[in-house]
Amino acid sequence: MVTAIVLINVARDRINDIADELAGMTSISEVFSVSGNYDLIAIVRVVHNDDLAELVTNHLLKIEGIEKTNTLLAFKAYSRHDLEAMFSV
Structure with missing residues (x-):
């Protein structure tokens, strides 16, 4: 499984609408409205890197x-939760 964190800047008047739209996408497990340099953070969980590329370059675009994104690829999860079991298909 590939996990990525997508940091997103959006038009101010579209934050809630975009958050709802992102939350409805099957490959996005969570969307957070945050303070700081970004407006939204999306947690993406996909099977293959190609799926991540498809999401970021075709769907989010x-x-x-959405004005700008910054995608961070997770190397390893440090968690007490078994994420693989929770998100297995």
């Missing part, structure tokens, strides 16, 4: 109001 088409959402009106």
Whole structure:
């Protein structure tokens, strides 16, 4: 499984709408509205790197109001939760 954190800047008047749209995507497990340099953070969990590339370059690019993204690829999860079991397909 590939996990990525997508940091997102959006148009101010579209934050809630974009957050709802992102939360409805199957490969996005969580969306957070945050303070600081970004408006939203999306947690992406996909099977292959190609799936991540498809999401970021084709789907997010088409959402009106997303101004900028910064995608961080997770190498290893340090958690007490078995994430693989929770998100297995």
